[in-house]
Structures are given as C-alpha cells and as structure tokens.
Amino acid sequence: MTTTDSHNGRRLTARGAKTRAKIVAGAADLMFIQGVGGTTLDDVIAASGVSKSQLYHHFAGKDALVRAVIDHVGEFVIGRERDALGHVSTIAGLRRWRDALVQNNALRHGAYGCSLGALASEVSDNDDLARQTLSQLFGEWQGLLAGVLHRLQDSGALSPEAPIDQLATGLLGALQGGYMLAQTARDVTPMATSIDMALTHIESLSAH
Amino acid sequence: MTTTDSHNGRRLTARGAKTRAKIVAGAADLMFIQGVGGTTLDDVIAASGVSKSQLYHHFAGKDALVRAVIDHVGEFVIGRERDALGHVSTIAGLRRWRDALVQNNALRHGAYGCSLGALASEVSDNDDLARQTLSQLFGEWQGLLAGVLHRLQDSGALSPEAPIDQLATGLLGALQGGYMLAQTARDVTPMATSIDMALTHIESLSAH
DNA sequence: ATTCTATGGGACCATATAGTCCCATCTTGC
DNA sequence: GCAAGATGGGACTATATGGTCCCATAGAAT
Numbered sequence: 001m002t003t004t005d006s007h008n009g010r011r012l013t014a015r016g017a018k019t020r021a022k023i024v025a026g027a028a029d030l031m032f033i034q035g036v037g038g039t040t041l042d043d044v045i046a047a048s049g050v051s052k053s054q055l056y057h058h059f060a061g062k063d064a065l066v067r068a069v070i071d072h073v074g075e076f077v078i079g080r081e082r083d084a085l086g087h088v089s090t091i092a093g094l095r096r097w098r099d100a101l102v103q104n105n106a107l108r109h110g111a112y113g114c115s116l117g118a119l120a121s122e123v124s125d126n127d128d129l130a131r132q133t134l135s136q137l138f139g140e141w142q143g144l145l146a147g148v149l150h151r152l153q154d155s156g157a158l159s160p161e162a163p164i165d166q167l168a169t170g171l172l173g174a175l176q177g178g179y180m181l182a183q184t185a186r187d188v189t190p191m192a193t194s195i196d197m198a199l200t201h202i203e204s205l206s207a208h
Numbered sequence: 209m210t211t212t213d214s215h216n217g218r219r220l221t222a223r224g225a226k227t228r229a230k231i232v233a234g235a236a237d238l239m240f241i242q243g244v245g246g247t248t249l250d251d252v253i254a255a256s257g258v259s260k261s262q263l264y265h266h267f268a269g270k271d272a273l274v275r276a277v278i279d280h281v282g283e284f285v286i287g288r289e290r291d292a293l294g295h296v297s298t299i300a301g302l303r304r305w306r307d308a309l310v311q312n313n314a315l316r317h318g319a320y321g322c323s324l325g326a327l328a329s330e331v332s333d334n335d336d337l338a339r340q341t342l343s344q345l346f347g348e349w350q351g352l353l354a355g356v357l358h359r360l361q362d363s364g365a366l367s368p369e370a371p372i373d374q375l376a377t378g379l380l381g382a383l384q385g386g387y388m389l390a391q392t393a394r395d396v397t398p399m400a401t402s403i404d405m406a407l408t409h410i411e412s413l414s415a416h
Numbered sequence: 417a418t419t420c421t422a423t424g425g426g427a428c429c430a431t432a433t434a435g436t437c438c439c440a441t442c443t444t445g446c
Numbered sequence: 447g448c449a450a451g452a453t454g455g456g457a458c459t460a461t462a463t464g465g466t467c468c469c470a471t472a473g474a475a476t
Contacts, residue, residue, distance in 0.1 A: 013473075016423065037245030038334065040463060051425045052465085062464070111333055120392040121329045125319055126246065135393045166401045169389070173402030174378065177385025181377070184328045185343045193374045194381030201409035221443065224453065248433060259455045260435085270434070 020058045022048045028069045032115050036066055036122050067130050070119055074137040077116050078144075085144045089151035091203050098199060101175070102192045110182030110191065116141075117176045118183075142168045149202070162205045167198075174198035228266045230256045236277045240323050244274055244330050275338050278327055282345040285324050286352075293352045297359035299411050306407060309383070310400045318390030318399065324349075325384045326391075350376045357410070370413045375406075382406035 012020070026048030030039040041062060045052055059065040084097050112118060116137060124131040145168040152158035175198075178191030220228075234256030238247040249270060253260055267273040292305050320326060324345060332339040353376040360366035383406075386399030 013422065015473085019423075033333075035245070035330065035333070037243070037330075041465085042463070051423095053426075053467085054424060056465070057423070113329060117388060118329060121321060121326060121388055122243065122245075124321075124392050124394075125241075125243070131392060131394070138389060138392055167405065169398050169401045170382065170405030173385035173389055173398060174382050174406075175385065176388045177381035177383065177402075180325060180329055180384045180388065181346060181381055184332050184339060184346055186332075186339070190377050190381060193377045194385075197375065197378030197406065197409060198382075201405060201412070204409070204412055221452065223443080227453075249435085250433070259453095261437085261456075262454060264435070265453070 016058075019050055019054055023050055023055055023058060023065070024068045024072045026050075027065055028072050028115075031066070031069055032073075032112055032118070036119065041065075063127060063130075066123060066127065067133065070123070070130055070133050070137075073115050073119060074133065078137060078140050081141055081144050085148050088148045089155060091152065091157060091199065094148060094199055094202070098192070098195045102188050102195070105179065105182060105191060106188045109186045110179075110188050111186060113183040114176060114179040117179055138172065142172050145171050152202075157206060158202065159205050162202075167202055167205075171195070171198045171202070224266075227258055227262055231258055231263055231266060231273070232276045232280045234258075235273055236280050236323075239274070239277055240281075240320055240326070244277075244327065249273075271335060271338075274331060274335065275341065278331070278338055278341050278345075281323050281327060282341065286345060286348050289349055289352050293356050296356045297363060299360065299365060299407065302356060302407055302410070306400070306403045310396050310403070313387065313390060313399060314396045317394045318387075318396045319394060321391040322384060322387040325387055346380065350380050353379050360410075365414060366410065367413050370410075375410055375413075379403070379406045379410070 023044060027039065027044045030043050030047055034043070041052070041055060044050075044065070045055060055065070059068065084100065088094060088097060116134065120131075120134045120138070124134065142165075146164050149158060149162070149164045149167055153160060153162065153164065174194045175191075178194030181190035181194065182188045231252060235247065235252045238251050238255055242251070249260070249263060252273070253263060263273070267276060292308065296302060296305060324342065328339075328342045328346070332342065350373075354372050357366060357370070357372045357375055361368060361370065361372065382402045383399075386402030389398035389402065390396045
C-alpha cells in the first residue's frame with residue numbers, strides 16, 4: 001500500500017531495508033517534534049546517520065518521505081490503538097484507555113499534539129495523496145472505537161438504538177480537539193475534559 | 209496587547225497604519241490557505257502590494273508578522289463568535305450557531321480547517337509567545353460558550369449542577385476536533401457529527 | 417571468480433527565502 | 447517654508463535547503 005518507495009520494481013536487500021527504516025524512523029521523530037515544514041532533509045540525514053544519496057535512493061523527494069512517515073506513524077498509532085481498544089468492552093475500559101492517552105500526553109505537557117493529528121493538519125491541504133492516507137487512518141481509528149461501542153451494545157451496556165458510528169466519530173473528534181487544546185495550553189486538562197465529556201455522554205446512553 | 213509592532217515608541221500616521229493593516233490582512237489570508245510555513249514574505253509582499261522595506265519597517269521579522277496575524281485573526285474570530293453567541297440562550301440557538309459554522313466550512317469542503325486552530329497547531333510548538341496568545345483566545349472562545357450555558361442554566365434549560373466550564377471546554381474541543389477531521393476528510397460531516405454529539409449531551413443535561 | 421546491482425559517501429548546484437541597505441518621496445510639526 | 451521623521455521602492459546579500467551527480471564499496475547471482 002505504500003507508494004513511497006521509489007524502487008517498486010527493484011530489489012531491496014536486508015541492509016537496504018534497514019537503512020530505509022532508519023530514515024523513516026528518524027524523519028518521523030523529527031517531524032513529530034519540529035513539524036513537517038520545520039524538518040529539513042539535512043536534519044533527517046544527521047539524525048539517521050545516512051548519506052543524502054541514500055535518502056534520495058529510497059525516496060523520490062521530501063513529499064515521498066513525508067508519505068512514508070505518515071504510513072509509518074499511522075501503522076504505529078493504529079497498532080497501538082488496536083492493542084489498547086481491541087478487547088475493551090466496558091465503559092471503565094474506555095476510561096482507562098483515555099487515562100493512558102492523557103497520561104502519555106502529560107509527559108510532554110501536551111506539546112506536539114497527536115502524532116497523527118499534527119501531520120493531518122499540516123499536510124492535508126498540500127498533498128492530496130497524503131491527505132487520503134490520513135483520512136483512511138482516521139477511519140480505521142474510528143472503526144476501532146466503533147468496535148468497542150458495538151461490544152458495549154452487545155453486553156447491554158449501551159442502548160441498541162445508540163448511533164454507534166456517530167458516537168465513534170464524536171469520540172475521535174473530542175480526542176483530536178482535546179489534543180489541540182492541550183497543545184496550545186501546554187496543559188492536558190482540556191484534553192481530559194474533552195474526552196471525558198464524550199465518554200460521559202456515551203455512558204448516559206445505557207440501555208433503558 | 210499586540211507586541212508585534214516594531215515601532216512602539218514611534219509615530220504611526222494614518223497612511224502607515226493602513227499599510228500595516230494591508231500587510232497583516234494579506235498575510236492572514238495567505239497563511240490561512242498555505243499555512244504559516246508555506247507562506248513566504250515575498251508572497252506577502254506580492255499579495256498586499258507593499259515593498260519589502262515597508263514590511264520590515266512595520267515588523268521585526270516573520271515571527272513578528274505571524275504574531276500580528278494571530279492577533280488579527282483572533283480578533284476577527286472572537287468578534288464573530290461574540291456576535292454569534294453573545295445573545296444565544298437556547299439549545300436551538302446553539303444548533304443554529306453550529307449550522308452556521310458547518311455551512312461556512314462546507315463552502316471549502318472543510319479545507320484549511322479552523323483559522324485559529326490551524327494557526328495554533330502549526331505555531332504552538334515554535335513560538336511560545338504566539339502560543340500564549342492563542343491559548344488566551346481559546347480561553348475567550350470557551351468563555352463565550354460558557355456564557356451561553358449560563359443563560360441556559362438561568363432559564364432552567366440546563367441543570368444547575370451542570371459543570372459549565374467543562375461543558376464549554378468539551379464543546380470547543382469537539383468543534384476543533386471536528387474541524388480537523390473535516391479538513392482531513394475534505395467533508396464537513398464529521399465536524400457536524402462531532403459538534404452534534406456535544407450539543408446532544410448538553411441537551412440531555414436538562415433540569416430534572 | 418566475475419559481473420552486475422544495490423548500497424554508501426559526500427561534494428556540488430540552483431534556487432528560494434529571510435533579512436539588509438540605500439536612496440527617494442511624502443507628511444507632519446514648527 | 448523647512449527640517450525631521452515617517453513612508454515607500456526595490457536592488458542586493460547571505461544562507462538554508464531541496465535536489466543532482468559521480469565515484470567507491472559491498473553483496474548477490476551465475
């Protein structure tokens with residue numbers, strides 16, 4: 001699914017794959033902290049200890065690298081969320097999920113926001129392909145949340161009439177908005193509050 | 209309150225003020241569409257029809273210009289929201305407020321996101337002074353929403369125990385997260401859904 | 417062993433961009 | 447009217463940055 005490797009037809013040895021991974025990982029770290037626009041290719045080279053020719057050997061240019069970073073970060077975030085949400089089937093479990101995200105973000109006092117959300121808001125209007133990938137990733141995230149709500153419904157903890165997809169969208173929206181407010185305030189409180197409101201709403205829709 | 213004018217001690221004639229305003233307005237437009245990092249000073253010069261010396265006469269550099277843009281956009285958004293929310297005292301009024309924001313954003317299919325939110329997520333981690341201003345602006349926005357909720361409470365449409373400040377934060381979070389999802393999806397639906405969930409929750413807290 | 421390709425290093429280039437400078441012109445205060 | 451300062455124009459500079467190129471080396475396939 002990645003369209004970022006500039007050598008789709010060529011071989012890729014284990015060594016090459018390792019170098020490519022180093023570049024992407026280094027770029028992802030830098031772009032999370034400095035933003036995409038604030039990260040130069042020289043930064044990436046310095047951070048990953050790779051030469052410029054290697055960077056351009058593996059990626060057609062900065063756009064391609066950014067797309068690879070999005071794939072990489074997306075895989076990480078969705079994987080993490082799959083682990084965190086895949087077996088949650090209670091409101092209490094959702095609240096633990098929220099606590100983990102908030103506590104993790106509190107380590108940086110909210111700085112940098114959501115690794116996926118920050119990429120999305122910076123890149124969406126410049127690179128349509130990247131935007132589509134990000135949109136799909138948010139769709140997967142929302143699907144994981146919808147899965148939890150489905151299980152809540154099955155166990156009778158959520159009304160059968162509850163509009164699951166919309167609740168999942170709203171929850172993801174509250175999460176992303178919370179990240180943004182926390183990033184601006186350098187304080188995770190608004191993030192916790194925002195998600196909490198969404199969870200309280202879901203909780204209020206218990207079967208009657 | 210602006211710290212962006214590089215000539216705090218000097219005179220500023222009407223002509224100078226007009227030029228300064230042209231620069232800020234042009235920069236604000238460009239930065240909304242292209243982002244801060246994607247907007248060059250030459251872009252600003254071309255768009256506002258002003259010479260480079262004038263730009264540097266009024267602003268110490270790009271950072272100062274960005275801060276002036278934040279002040280300008282903040283004033284516009286808060287003014288707009290004050291008009292839109294200042295006299296709202298019903299849930300129906302809040303829904304009309306939401307409809308107006310969603311419809312306005314639908315004109316661009318969600319592109320560019322919230323003019324304040326986009327600035328916040330791009331600038332917060334690079335410029336602490338700008339971040340503080342943005343944080344304060346979000347605080348004002350939240351205050352306007354809290355004002356509406358207070359009036360709802362006074363009229364008996366909202367429980368006296370409702371945690372107004374937290375609801376206002378959650379509503380603003382849902383709004384911002386909705387903007388972000390809409391920007392990524394190029395579809396305002398998730399924005400509408402996200403805010404709607406917050407409003408439905410508030411509505412569910414009617415006096416009992 | 418040899419040959420071909422992938423990998424690696426890093427100098428080099430073209431350009432974009434923030435920022436400087438100098439001089440001309442208009443406005444204001446006296 | 448005239449001096450001082452504000453406004454205006456735009457050429458120029460230094461540098462950062464994305465991107466190119468060339469050559470060296472390692473490793474795989476035969």
